[in-house]
Each structure stands twice: as C-alpha cells, then as structure tokens.
Amino acid sequence: MAQAVIAQPAVARLRGSNARSRRIVDRIATAALWGASSLVVLLLLLFIGFEFYRGASSISWQFLTGSPTAGTAGGGIGPLIFNSFYVLILTLAFTVPISVCAGMYLQEYSAGGRFKAIVQFSAESLATVPSIVMGLFGLLVFVSALHWHFTALGGALTLTLLNLPAMMRVTQEALAGVPGTYREASMACGATKWQTVLKVILPSAIGPLTTGVVLVSGRIFGETAALIYTAGASVSYGRSAYDVNPFHTAETLAVGLYQVHREALVPDVDRIANGSALVLLVMVLVFNVVARVVGRALTLRFTGKAR
Amino acid sequence: MIQSQPAAAPALADKMKIENLDIFYGTFQAMKRANLSVPDRHVMALIGPSGCGKSTFLRALNRMHDLTPGARVEGKVTLDGVDIYAPSIDPVTVRHRIGMVFQRPNPFPKSIFENVVYGAKIHGEKNPKRLAEIAEKSLRAAALWDEVKDRLSRSALDLSGGQQQRLCIARVLAVEPEVILMDEPASALDPIATSKIEDLIGELKRDYTVIIVTHSMQQAARISDFTSFFLLGELIEVGTTSDIFTRPRDKRTEDYITGRYG
Amino acid sequence: MVGVRASKAHRDEGIALVVLMSCSALFVIAIALILGFLAFNGTRLFWGDHYSPLKFLFGTDWDGFGGHYGAATFIAGSLVATGMAIAIGGPLGVAIGVFFSELAPKRVATAFKPAIEVLVGIPSVVYGWLGLTLLVPAIATVFHLPDGDGLLAAGIVLSIMILPTVISLSEDALRVVPNSLREGSAALGATRWETITKVLLPSASSGIAVAVILGVARAIGETLAVQLVLGNAAILPTSLLKPAAALTSEIVMDMGDAPDGSGFKHALFAMAFLLLLISMGLILLIRLALRRRT
Numbered sequence: 066m067a068q069a070v071i072a073q074p075a076v077a078r079l080r081g082s083n084a085r086s087r088r089i090v091d092r093i094a095t096a097a098l099w100g101a102s103s104l105v106v107l108l109l110l111l112f113i114g115f116e117f118y119r120g121a122s123s124i125s126w127q128f129l130t131g132s133p134t135a136g137t138a139g140g141g142i143g144p145l146i147f148n149s150f151y152v153l154i155l156t157l158a159f160t161v162p163i164s165v166c167a168g169m170y171l172q173e174y175s176a177g178g179r180f181k182a183i184v185q186f187s188a189e190s191l192a193t194v195p196s197i198v199m200g201l202f203g204l205l206v207f208v209s210a211l212h213w214h215f216t217a218l219g220g221a222l223t224l225t226l227l228n229l230p231a232m233m234r235v236t237q238e239a240l241a242g243v244p245g246t247y248r249e250a251s252m253a254c255g256a257t258k259w260q261t262v263l264k265v266i267l268p269s270a271i272g273p274l275t276t277g278v279v280l281v282s283g284r285i286f287g288e289t290a291a292l293i294y295t296a297g298a299s300v301s302y303g304r305s306a307y308d309v310n311p312f313h314t315a316e317t318l319a320v321g322l323y324q325v326h327r328e329a330l331v332p333d334v335d336r337i338a339n340g341s342a343l344v345l346l347v348m349v350l351v352f353n354v355v356a357r358v359v360g361r362a363l364t365l366r367f368t369g370k371a372r
Numbered sequence: 373m374i375q376s377q378p379a380a381a382p383a384l385a386d387k388m389k390i391e392n393l394d395i396f397y398g399t400f401q402a403m404k405r406a407n408l409s410v411p412d413r414h415v416m417a418l419i420g421p422s423g424c425g426k427s428t429f430l431r432a433l434n435r436m437h438d439l440t441p442g443a444r445v446e447g448k449v450t451l452d453g454v455d456i457y458a459p460s461i462d463p464v465t466v467r468h469r470i471g472m473v474f475q476r477p478n479p480f481p482k483s484i485f486e487n488v489v490y491g492a493k494i495h496g497e498k499n500p501k502r503l504a505e506i507a508e509k510s511l512r513a514a515a516l517w518d519e520v521k522d523r524l525s526r527s528a529l530d531l532s533g534g535q536q537q538r539l540c541i542a543r544v545l546a547v548e549p550e551v552i553l554m555d556e557p558a559s560a561l562d563p564i565a566t567s568k569i570e571d572l573i574g575e576l577k578r579d580y581t582v583i584i585v586t587h588s589m590q591q592a593a594r595i596s597d598f599t600s601f602f603l604l605g606e607l608i609e610v611g612t613t614s615d616i617f618t619r620p621r622d623k624r625t626e627d628y629i630t631g632r633y634g
Numbered sequence: 635m636v637g638v639r640a641s642k643a644h645r646d647e648g649i650a651l652v653v654l655m656s657c658s659a660l661f662v663i664a665i666a667l668i669l670g671f672l673a674f675n676g677t678r679l680f681w682g683d684h685y686s687p688l689k690f691l692f693g694t695d696w697d698g699f700g701g702h703y704g705a706a707t708f709i710a711g712s713l714v715a716t717g718m719a720i721a722i723g724g725p726l727g728v729a730i731g732v733f734f735s736e737l738a739p740k741r742v743a744t745a746f747k748p749a750i751e752v753l754v755g756i757p758s759v760v761y762g763w764l765g766l767t768l769l770v771p772a773i774a775t776v777f778h779l780p781d782g783d784g785l786l787a788a789g790i791v792l793s794i795m796i797l798p799t800v801i802s803l804s805e806d807a808l809r810v811v812p813n814s815l816r817e818g819s820a821a822l823g824a825t826r827w828e829t830i831t832k833v834l835l836p837s838a839s840s841g842i843a844v845a846v847i848l849g850v851a852r853a854i855g856e857t858l859a860v861q862l863v864l865g866n867a868a869i870l871p872t873s874l875l876k877p878a879a880a881l882t883s884e885i886v887m888d889m890g891d892a893p894d895g896s897g898f899k900h901a902l903f904a905m906a907f908l909l910l911l912i913s914m915g916l917i918l919l920i921r922l923a924l925r926r927r928t
Binding site: 098112180286287319 | 737762766797827855916
C-alpha cells in the first residue's frame with residue numbers, strides 16, 4: 066500500500082496472479098453451460114423433427130378415423146383417439162372439481178394447523194406414487210373388487226388419483242397469485258368469504274388455472290402405464306367403435322402405441338406405431354400452445370392485464 | 373462541476389476520478405453528467421434524498437451495474453488514472469481492488485471463518501496458516517475478532533445484524549482492496565451497532581479510501597472528510613464536509629441541509 | 635330483507651366449507667386406501683403363500699409359474715437404471731437450471747423454456763418408442779452388438795425423462811437465493827462461475843437435493859419407456875449392454891398373464907408395494923432435506 070504503488074498504472078498492478086486463469090475457467094464454464102442447454106434443446110427439436118419425418122407418411126384420413134384391424138394391415142387409430150379424449154374428459158370431470166375445491170380450502174380457508182398439514186402430506190405422497198402402482202390399485206379396486214372389469218370409468222378414476230395433486234398445486238399457485246388487496250376489498254364490501262372466493266378470487270385466477278388444467282390434460286392424454294390394467298388394452302371389437310358407455314373397455318392412443326408393438330398382431334406395426342407417436346406428440350404440442358394462449362387470453366379478459 | 377472541487381483538494385492525490393458519468397436503466401437516465409474526484413485515504417460521503425441516485429452512482433464505481441440487465445454506464449471512471457470501464461479491463465479485477473459493503477448485511481450461509489477467507493481463497497490463497505492469519509487480521513481490523521474468535525466455525529447467520537455487517541466489512545478487508553464502497557452500511561442496524569461501524573470507518577481511512585452513501589446527514593458530518601450532495605440524478609455540489617454543512621454554495625444543498633426536503 | 639339475505643349467505647358459507655373440506659379429505663382417504671390395498675395384497679406372498687421375504691428381496695431365481703419369486707434381479711435393474719439416470723440427468727439438469735437462473739438472457743430463456751416444458755409433456759410411451767427405434771439401434775452399432783437394448787439404453791432414456799424435473803426445480807432453488815449474495819460475492823472480485831459454485835449452489839443445496847430426489851422418484855417408477863428398451867431378461871445385470879429387467883417393466887409384462895390368487899400375482903403386487911415404499915421413503919427424504927434448510 067505504499068505511495069509509490071499508486072503511481073504505477075493499474076493494469077500492471079492487477080493483483081492475484083491467478084486472475085487470468087480464473088477468467089479462462091469462467092469462460093469455459095459459461096461456454097459449457099450454454100453448450101449443454103443448447104444441446105438439450107437441439108436434441109428435442111431433432112426428436113420432434115424426426116418423429117414428424119417418420120410418422121408423416123402414416124397419417125391419412127383413413128388412418129386417423131379408421132378402426133384397428135386384427136391380423137391384417139391397414140388399420141387405423143380412430144377409436145383410440147376418441148377413447149383418449151373420452152377418458153380425458155371423464156378424468157377432468159373428477160379431477161378439476163375435487164382439486165380446485167381442495168386447493169381453495171388449503172389456500173383460502175385453512176389457516177394452517179394439523180388438517181392442512183395432513184392433506185398436504187397426502188397430496189405429496191399421492192404425487193409420487195408411480196403410475197404403474199396406481200394402475201395396480203385401480204385394478205384391485207375398480208376391476209376386481211367392484212367387478213367392473215376393464216372400463217373407461219375405472220381408468221378415468223385411476224387417472225384422477227394420479228393427477229389430483231398436480232391439479233391442486235396448480236390451483237394453490239393460481240390463487241396465491243391473486244393480490245391480497247382483492248380479498249380485503251371484497252370483504253370490506255360485506256361479502257362473505259365464500260362469496261369473495263367464488264366471485265372475486267376464482268375469476269381473477271382463471272388464467273393460470275386454465276393453463277394448469279390444459280397442461281394436466283396433456284399429461285392425462287399421454288398416460289399409459291396406469292391405464293393398461295384399468296381401462297384395458299383393447300377396443301372391444303364387435304361393438305360400436307365410438308362407444309360412450311363409461312363401463313366399456315377403452316383403449317387409449319398411448320396404450321395402443323404400447324400394445325401394438327407388444328402384441329405385434331398386425332404386419333404394419335411400425336407404420337401404426339410411428340403414426341400414433343406422431344399424433345401423441347402433436348397433441349402434446351397443441352396442449353402446450355393452447356395452455357399458453359388460452360391462459361393469457363383469459364387473464365387479460367378477467368383482470369385487464371397480462372400476468 | 374469539476375470547478376466546484378473542494379479548495380483543500382489540490383494538495384491531495386486523487387484515488388478515483390469520475391468524469392461525465394451517465395447511468396441509464398433502459399431508457400431512464402438515473403444519473404446525469406456526474407463529475408467527482410475522490411482523494412486517497414479519506415472518507416467521501418454521498419448524501420441526498422432517497423431516489424436521488426447516490427446508490428446508483430456508487431454502484432457504477434466498481435462496475436456492479438454490469439450485473440444488472442438493462443443498466444448502461446457512460447463516461448469515465450478512473451482508479452489511479454486507469455479507466456475501469458476500458459475494454460481491456462476485467463470487471464472482476466476492478467471489484468477485487470474496489471470492495472463494496474451493502475445496505476443489508478449479506479453474509480454467505482457458511483461459517484464465520486469461511487466468510488472472511490472467501491475472497492482470499494478465490495484469489496488463490498490456499499495455505500491454511502496464511503488463511504488463518506488473514507482471517508484474524510481482517511476480523512481485528514473490523515473490530516469483530518474479540519466477539520467471534522471462539523466460534524469461527526459457527527454459521528455467520530447466527531451473528532447479530534451489527535456483527536454480520538462488521539463480518540461483511542472484514543470479508544472485504546481480507547481481499548485487501550484499495551477503495552471500499554459502502555452503501556448505507558448502518559441503515560439496518562441499531563444505534564449501538566451503528567456507532568461501532570462509524571468508529572470502524574474512522575479507523576479504515578488510515579489505509580483505505582472510503583466512499584459511503586448515507587441518508588443521515590449527522591452520520592456524514594461525523595465520519596466524512598468530504599461530502600457530495602445528489603438530487604434527482606444529478607451531483608449538485610462537492611466540498612469538504614464542514615464547507616457543505618456550514619457554507620453550502622448551492623441553494624438546493626442549503627435547502628436539503630436545513631431540512632427542507634424529506 | 636337484509637336479515638334473510640345474510641342468513642342465506644351464512645348457510646352457503648357453511649355448505650361451502652363442508653364441501654371444500656370433504657374434497658381435501660379425499661386426498662387423505664385416497665392415499666390411505668392406496669397404502670392399505672397395496673400393503674394387504676403386496677404382503678400376501680409372505681403370509682398367504684409363505685414365501686420368505688428374504689428370498690423375495692435377495693433371491694435371483696424368478697419363475698412366475700414355477701413358484702420362484704426372487705425379485706433381486708428386478709430390484710437391481712431398477713436401481714442401476716435409476717442410478718444411471720441420475721448420474722447423467724442430475725448434473726446435466728442442475729447445469730441447465732444454473733443456465734436458466736444465472737446466465738440465460740431473457741430472450742434465450744423465453745425461447746428455450748417452452749422446449750423444456752414440452753419435454754415434460756411427451757408421453758413416456760413415446761420416449762420408449764423413440765428409444766427403441768433410435769437409441770437401441772444406435773447402441774448396437776456403436777458397440778457392435780446384435781441388440782442394443784439393456785440398462786445403458788434405459789439409463790439414457792430415463793436421464794432425458796427426468797431432465798425437466800431437475801432443471802425446473804434446481805432453477806427455482808437458485809432463484810430464491812437472495813440477490814445480495816450474488817452481489818456480495820461479485821463485490822469481492824469473484825467471477826460468475828466462482829459465485830455459482832462457491833456461494834449459489836451451496837446456498838441452494840437443499841432445493842437441489844429435492845430436485846434430484848424427485849428425479850429419482852420419477853425414474854424408479856417409470857414403466858413403459860424402460861420396458862420398451864430394457865430387453866426384459868430376468869437375469870442379474872452383469873453388463874450395461876445386456877438385456878435386463880426392472881420392477882416396473884416386469885409388473886407390466888406379467889400382470890396380464892399371472893392368474894388371480896396365484897403366488898405369481900402376489901409376487902407382482904409385492905414388487906408394486908416395494909415401489910410404493912421406495913416412493914414414500916423418497917418423500918420422507920425430501921421432508922428431511924427441506925427441514926435442514928429452515
């Protein structure tokens with residue numbers, strides 16, 4: 066710290082002889098992080114591109130609407146797509162009300178305490194149950210104990226159990242995003258808690274809530290392991306392919322993709338599998354885009370601003 | 373503004389010199405054409421009402437704005453005559469030579485010892501004996517040694533707010549900077565802890581150049597040799613602390629000193 | 635009038651509370667039922683068929699129809715595949731989490747993030763199909779093998795599948811580290827990389843631990859992607875390039891064939907129960923990691 070030192074140009078006085086090597090390490094690490102992230106995104110784009118390239122030739126009106134065949138080539142996936150949507154709607158019919166109510170209770174009503182802690186712990190536990198294990202639970206309860214056999218309803222209820230925690234989380238986060246001043250304002254007008262929640266808080270949270278529902282829908286649409294032994298793995302030949310009876314077997318598209326490869330009953334397995342994979346992938350992309358667009362539009366409409 | 377340099381200044385060597393400094397956040401100009409010379413081994417206080425840009429100004433002096441997306445600094449800031457914003461200068465080296473103490477104590481969630489030697493370790497000191505010496509020397513200089521010498525391996529987060537802030541000062545001293553920037557270092561502390569920090573600053577100027585932002589005029593009067601007054605993103609006036617408080621040249625400074633702004 | 639309206643509102647309030655609490659209670663009932671049903675059916679092999687739990691856990695002799703239910707092969711397969719997934723996907727996921735939290739300019743983040751979110755949504759059966767038709771042949775070519783399916787393929791597919799979980803949770807964990815620590819480190823002359831490795835990652839360690847544990851949970855329970863690329867041979871894995879089997883893949887393969895009430899079926903339920911116990915154990919581990927933080 067001598068006075069003489071100050072006279073020297075600062076550049077020559079760069080202290081720490083390791084400054085240069087540290088800068089190089091920093092540069093290399095930065096480049097590596099950029100590289101890793103770009104690589105993963107690139108890989109994903111390659112996958113999707115490849116899937117499109119490979120599956121595109123399978124896609125035709127006949128393929129998308131036709132029924133599966135047994136033993137001969139040329140089958141379609143129409144009933145499977147239908148079943149996927151059918152099971153999805155059934156599942157949402159259970160999942161959304163239950164999860165939104167539970168989420169509202171935890172976020173708006175419960176002030177903490179033991180019950181909240183137990184519900185939260187149950188939700189966390191439920192969220193980590195592997196889907197195949199959930200499938201076996203569905204098999205034990207809906208298929209065997211209740212003697213429903215393989216049914217769309219049994220599959221939907223199993224998927225409900227699987228997706229309740231995610232949907233509840235979405236609800237909690239959506240409600241948490243509503244400013245506290247809204248609650249105070251409504252209560253100050255003499256509204257009860259329930260009126261406040263129903264008329265003020267829920268509408269304000271509708272954007273993120275819808276985004277959440279659509280994203281969870283994407284998961285339900287592609288779920289496979291939990292459905293094989295609950296909704297079944299066949300399109301019950303002989304009855305109407307587009308069957309809305311919830312007590313009938315309902316092979317979904319994702320299960321179909323698994324099954325067609327496993328059973329290999331038809332000569333054109335690859336064609337059907339590639340086409341099915343492409344349709345599933347496109348649906349995932351559609352769900353993602355819809356979630357964004359609709360969520361943003363609804364938020365804009367109900368709150369007047371994009372969040 | 374250069375002409376408003378304190379009369380006493382010419383006798384002193386300038387450690388840092390700021391010329392025509394503009395700072396922008398996006399399109400908002402937070403600092404306009406600031407000029408300031410900081411003499412070596414003295415305490416320079418930056419005062420002004422909140423939102424006047426004094427913290428913004430301070431953070432330009434060790435290139436902290438580099439970390440803020442959208443922030444842009446124009447003009448010249450020199451340390452010993454070398455422009456720290458020159459393309460050939462590594463901001464990391466700048467911050468090594470110009471340390472900073474923040475408004476709220478920000479100890480790392482590590483032990484007291486690990487906090488103090490963090491900088492030294494980064495800059496290549498590996499010898500455990502040397503590190504122990506550095507820790508003791510820095511903690512003594514920050515007037516914290518006696519309070520923590522028996523519990524160096526305990527978490528720094530267990531210390532009181534005042535102790536944490538002195539630990540943060542010790543952490544800066546351990547990397548042996550030449551200039552120490554302080555951004556309202558006592559604003560989150562109680563009066564006793566504050567007076568300890570103020571005493572410490574008095575000690576520090578023997579070896580370091582200290583530039584301190586404070587919202588308290590009394591504090592500026594107690595601890596600083598020079599004071600500069602900021603208002604609405606402009607540096608209004610610089611002078612010796614006694615001049616600024618007793619004979620301000622600018623009307624706006626006088627209004628502030630006499631309590632006409634919040 | 636006001637009085638009437640007020641009492642209606644009051645009644646609604648009561649009904650709403652009952653409905654909301656019942657829905658919340660359903661979560662508790664659901665997990666209790668799942669645990670109950672699986673515990674009952676999953677231990678039947680031991681108290682019903684008198685098969686030794688030790689032989690089940692450590693035996694490698696598996697013949698469902700022949701009365702041999704040693705599941706060690708599948709346990710090992712699950713553990714090795716999961717371990718590989720974590721070994722690859724863990725560091726990579728944390729690295730990308732760091733990238734999003736500390737490095738990525740806003741424009742890059744808004745371009746990359748949706749891609750990562752799409753990765754979450756891709757059905758596991760599609761991952762499996764891609765693995766089977768792209769990765770497995772690639773491994774066969776690289777290592778000059780007749781078939782490429784096995785633990786290596788499963789590990790790679792799983793590591794990609796757990797990436798989104800690890801990335802987003804470690805990013806969240808890093809984002810809650812106060813900015814003052816970044817500034818404090820930078821003001822001491824640390825480079826960004828030094829700040830990341832010496833201050834930010836240690837500060838976020840419990841959150842990152844949770845990210846990795848949830849990755850483990852996802853990997854060990856994954857079924858179809860694994861089943862499609864693992865080759866499904868009930869042999870103790872001696873090489874990453876040989877076909878193997880995992881708990882999940884074996885359950886999904888055999889469940890349809892095992893006769894009701896047989897020891898075979900009970901053994902499969904025992905494997906499912908084991909998976910459930912592992913998942914529950916991971917939840918407890920997460921609680922432990924989070925408690926350490928506070």
